[in-house]
Amino acid sequence: MANFRLCPDSGLFFDRNAESLMKVNAVAAAVSLLVAGLLALGVALTRWPAVHLLPAEQFYMFLTAHGLNALIFWIIFFEIAILYFASSTLLRCRLAAPRWAWLGFALMLIGAITTNVAIFQGNSSVMMTSYVPMQAAPHFYLGLILFAVGALIGCFVFFGTLVVAKNERTYEGSIPLVTFGAMTAAIIAVFTIASGAIILIPTFLWSIGYIGYIDPEMYRVIWWGMGHSSQQINVAAHVSVWYLVAGLVFGARPMSEKVSRFAFLLYIFFLQLASAHHILVDPGISSEWKIFNTSYAMYLAVLASMVHGLTVPGSMEVAQRLKGYNHGLFEWLRKAPWSNPVFSSTFISIIIFGFIGGITGVVMGTEQINLIIHNTIYVPAHFHATVAVGTTLTFMGLTYYLIPVLFRRQMILPGLARWQPYLFGAGMTALILFMMGAGTMGVARRSADMTFAGAALTYEYPGMAFTMMGLAGIGAVLAVIGGGAYLLVTVGSLVFGKKLDPSAGFLQSFGVPLSRGAYTAQPEILPMAAPVEEYGSAGHFEAPGTFALALVLLISFVVYYFINWKYLASVWPLS
Amino acid sequence: MSTYLPPAQRIWWNVPMGREEIVWIGIALIWCLIMFFMMPYWHVYGKQNLSNEAYQTTPAKYGPKVQAMIDKYTVRTETDQQIPVVHPPAGSDIYMLARLWQWWPIMELEKGKSYRLHLSSMDWNHGFSLQPININMQVVPGYEMVLNITPDVAGTYGVVCNEYCGIGHSTMLGRIYVKE
Numbered sequence: 001m002a003n004f005r006l007c008p009d010s011g012l013f014f015d016r017n018a019e020s021l022m023k024v025n026a027v028a029a030a031v032s033l034l035v036a037g038l039l040a041l042g043v044a045l046t047r048w049p050a051v052h053l054l055p056a057e058q059f060y061m062f063l064t065a066h067g068l069n070a071l072i073f074w075i076i077f078f079e080i081a082i083l084y085f086a087s088s089t090l091l092r093c094r095l096a097a098p099r100w101a102w103l104g105f106a107l108m109l110i111g112a113i114t115t116n117v118a119i120f121q122g123n124s125s126v127m128m129t130s131y132v133p134m135q136a137a138p139h140f141y142l143g144l145i146l147f148a149v150g151a152l153i154g155c156f157v158f159f160g161t162l163v164v165a166k167n168e169r170t171y172e173g174s175i176p177l178v179t180f181g182a183m184t185a186a187i188i189a190v191f192t193i194a195s196g197a198i199i200l201i202p203t204f205l206w207s208i209g210y211i212g213y214i215d216p217e218m219y220r221v222i223w224w225g226m227g228h229s230s231q232q233i234n235v236a237a238h239v240s241v242w243y244l245v246a247g248l249v250f251g252a253r254p255m256s257e258k259v260s261r262f263a264f265l266l267y268i269f270f271l272q273l274a275s276a277h278h279i280l281v282d283p284g285i286s287s288e289w290k291i292f293n294t295s296y297a298m299y300l301a302v303l304a305s306m307v308h309g310l311t312v313p314g315s316m317e318v319a320q321r322l323k324g325y326n327h328g329l330f331e332w333l334r335k336a337p338w339s340n341p342v343f344s345s346t347f348i349s350i351i352i353f354g355f356i357g358g359i360t361g362v363v364m365g366t367e368q369i370n371l372i373i374h375n376t377i378y379v380p381a382h383f384h385a386t387v388a389v390g391t392t393l394t395f396m397g398l399t400y401y402l403i404p405v406l407f408r409r410q411m412i413l414p415g416l417a418r419w420q421p422y423l424f425g426a427g428m429t430a431l432i433l434f435m436m437g438a439g440t441m442g443v444a445r446r447s448a449d450m451t452f453a454g455a456a457l458t459y460e461y462p463g464m465a466f467t468m469m470g471l472a473g474i475g476a477v478l479a480v481i482g483g484g485a486y487l488l489v490t491v492g493s494l495v496f497g498k499k500l501d502p503s504a505g506f507l508q509s510f511g512v513p514l515s516r517g518a519y520t521a522q523p524e525i526l527p528m529a530a531p532v533e534e535y536g537s538a539g540h541f542e543a544p545g546t547f548a549l550a551l552v553l554l555i556s557f558v559v560y561y562f563i564n565w566k567y568l569a570s571v572w573p574l575s
Numbered sequence: 576m577s578t579y580l581p582p583a584q585r586i587w588w589n590v591p592m593g594r595e596e597i598v599w600i601g602i603a604l605i606w607c608l609i610m611f612f613m614m615p616y617w618h619v620y621g622k623q624n625l626s627n628e629a630y631q632t633t634p635a636k637y638g639p640k641v642q643a644m645i646d647k648y649t650v651r652t653e654t655d656q657q658i659p660v661v662h663p664p665a666g667s668d669i670y671m672l673a674r675l676w677q678w679w680p681i682m683e684l685e686k687g688k689s690y691r692l693h694l695s696s697m698d699w700n701h702g703f704s705l706q707p708i709n710i711n712m713q714v715v716p717g718y719e720m721v722l723n724i725t726p727d728v729a730g731t732y733g734v735v736c737n738e739y740c741g742i743g744h745s746t747m748l749g750r751i752y753v754k755e
Contacts, residue, residue: 056742057742060739060741060742090579127739131699131700131738133698133699133716134699134700134741171581172581173581173582173584173587174581174585174587176577176578176580176581177577177579177582178578178579179579215717216700216715216716216718217717217718220700220715243578243579244579246578247578247579248579252577252578253577253578253583254577254578254582255593255596256590256592256593256596257582257584257588257590258587258590258592259593259596259600279713281625281711281712281713282715282718283629283694283713283714283715283718283719283720284715284718284720285627287614287618287624287625291611291615295610295611295614298607298611299607299608299610299611300607302603302607302610303600303603303604303607306599306606307596307599307600307603310595310596310599311596314593314596315578366610366613366614367614367617368614368617368621368623368624368625371625371711371712372711373711374702374711374712374713374737375702375704375711375737375738376704376709376711376737440709441707441709442704442706442707442735444702444704444735444736444737445737446737446738446739446744447737447739447744447745448745449745449746450745452735452746452748453745454743454746455745455746455747455748456654456655456656456658456746456748457653457654457658457681457733457748457750458733458748459706459733459735459748459750461707462707526580526581527580527581528580528581528582528583528584528585529577529580529581529582529583530577530583531583531584532583541593541594541595542593542594542595543593544595546595547595547598547599554602554603554606557606558606565613565617568621568623569621569622569623571623571708571709571710572710572724572725572728573622573623573724573725573727574622574623574624574625574626574710574722574723574724574725575622575624575626575722
């Protein structure tokens with residue numbers, strides 16, 4: 001069976017089915033991102049007090065759709081493509097059960113469209129969280145359920161492909177670290193989707209009248225078992241992509257397979273507990289439960305992220321030093337390929353995810369500190385650092401790599417692509433920092449009007465809060481332009497980019513396989529990585545620059561953490 | 576090139592860790608434990624904690640409790656909506672309810688005195704966000720949460736709703752006065 005295509009640029013082998021599925025999933029992801037970005041503009045221009053674009057009704061509709069398209073549809077479509085890449089492509093294995101994979105994709109597509117239709121029909125502006133007893137139209141929930149079932153099928157196709165690769169011996173030794181990380185993401189995804197099913201199926205039945213009552217607190221606890229855990233799929237997936245980029249751009253090897261894999265294992269054990277982050281100031285839940293869960297059982301998942309924070313850039317540093325960039329602590333970083341968007345988006349993502357996303361997440365997830373942060377606009381600031389910069393920017397960077405390798409098109413507008421990660425990263429960082437500032441001044445999230453126009457009583461936020469929301473608006477506009485540049489380059493390349501394979505036509509960019517001649521038989525077994533002289537670095541520091549950066553992170557973390565305790569100590573005594 | 580290739584050693588778990596990884600894991604683990612123990616520490620020594628006191632309730636049960644307090648302690652009304660302002664005795668149970676799109680009633684409290692503040696919602700989720708001091712609480716229908724509060728700074732406080740509750744969400748504003 002001639003089903004494998006060798007990419008001459010990367011040396012990767014693409015299975016014919018996996019190739020098509022990766023393409024359609026990536027394209028569906030890009031369309032979701034386009035919708036999400038347009039909606040983001042509406043949301044941001046409404047929250048920018050001087051502009052205040054949309055009336056309340058449209059604002060809440062836009063915000064609901066923005067959340068679902070950006071946080072669920074864009075990311076999960078892309079993650080399914082990553083799962084197929086990490087299994088079939090990296091293991092040189094045929095994709096298991098391709099018909100099931102297509103069924104999964106179809107369900108995800110139908111689900112995403114159904115939910116979007118429900119939102120834009122206007123009676124489902126319930127936000128992504130859809131807390132009961134606020135009710136959306138039944139097809140709002142139905143679309144989400146279909147999407148989740150489709151994603152679950154995608155996860156099982158991934159697991160199946162791992163089994164096929166092992167049985168058919170397509171690789172030597174153990175699966176690569178990147179595949180291991182993707183497997184972590186898929187395992188967390190199964191848990192996540194199970195939580196989603198447990199709560200969304202009854203909610204759907206409630207919306208059509210078969211169930212009379214759903215306890216609002218139970219809904220919140222279980223919904224967040226999906227809502228927060230789905231962000232943990234993203235963490236596992238984008239950390240895997242960070243390792244992949246370290247390998248692709250620098251030829252890096254993991255500093256230690258054992259340490260990195262153990263850190264992923266900690267994710268599986270503990271990351272899901274974070275659903276508690278949303279329940280910290282809820283009634284009827286004990287402090288013992290909150291403390292254990294919000295800390296991921298003594299912060300063991302935070303430990304895992306701190307480990308990846310060292311080992312991902314550390315592996316880059318080791319590879320750079322081997323190439324001779326050995327001068328001082330940071331020559332390896334100065335001489336990194338900053339004009340390669342695959343690298344720059346990854347590195348910006350690592351920095352913002354660690355320094356802002358990680359630190360704010362732990363701080364506001366502290367049981368008592370949550371009192372001064374819960375549901376302020378500080379919360380979206382945090383998750384834009386983790387998801388919009390951490391996950392989205394990482395995936396953007398990977399797309400630049402995939403355009404020639406997977407889609408066989410040369411990238412158009414390379415100059416714009418070079419600047420795109422900086423534009424998006426800078427806009428997002430401004431948005432994040434100013435929303436954090438406004439949040440500490442109490443500005444509420446998910447509000448159409450921070451002046452409270454139309455209320456019987458009055459309250460005025462400090463003038464600085466208005467300034468901050470205006471500056472956040474400017475950051476958001478920059479980020480939307482950065483996102484637009486990404487879509488222009490990537491979608492433009494799929495349509496207008498120079499063909500790197502004579503048969504890579506328009507339809508091929510959207511999932512149709514290349515001409516028969518492009519495919520060959522099952523490739524040879526994937527060999528283990530070449531051994532290195534001195535594996536690990538027992539005895540001396542291999543990556544001192546990264547270690548120094550890690551200490552800077554730790555110091556920022558400690559200082560910011562205790563500043564927040566001090567701030568908490570200044571508010572009214574509560575017990 | 577091996578982050579995406581099978582590990583160079585078949586028995587990779589026997590390869591020793593690098594020095595900076597060992598040191599970093601040690602430091603990070605200590606920091607994780609410090610952060611963990613800060614939470615129980617604050618329950619013992621800190622002054623800002625939640626009581627965890629809560630009851631299941633219904634709008635039909637909670638509404639009359641609020642009304643009883645209003646009937647007893649209203650000192651005046653405000654705005655053309657005639658929102659009652661209650662001045663309950665220090666140390667008493669005070670009841671605030673959230674509904675589309677009101678915090679009801681307005682409270683007048685005394686500085687430095689403690690109160691048992693009850694919160695519940697008559698309809699959807701709401702967010703109790705006391706401004707400008709920025710204390711935030713989730714208010715969930717079907718549950719009555721009790722907090723012991725001790726306002727220690729006099730002034731006029733806004734109660735903003737910071738959980739999305741439909742089209743009038745941004746007009747849902749209440750008030751608490753703290754008198755010297």
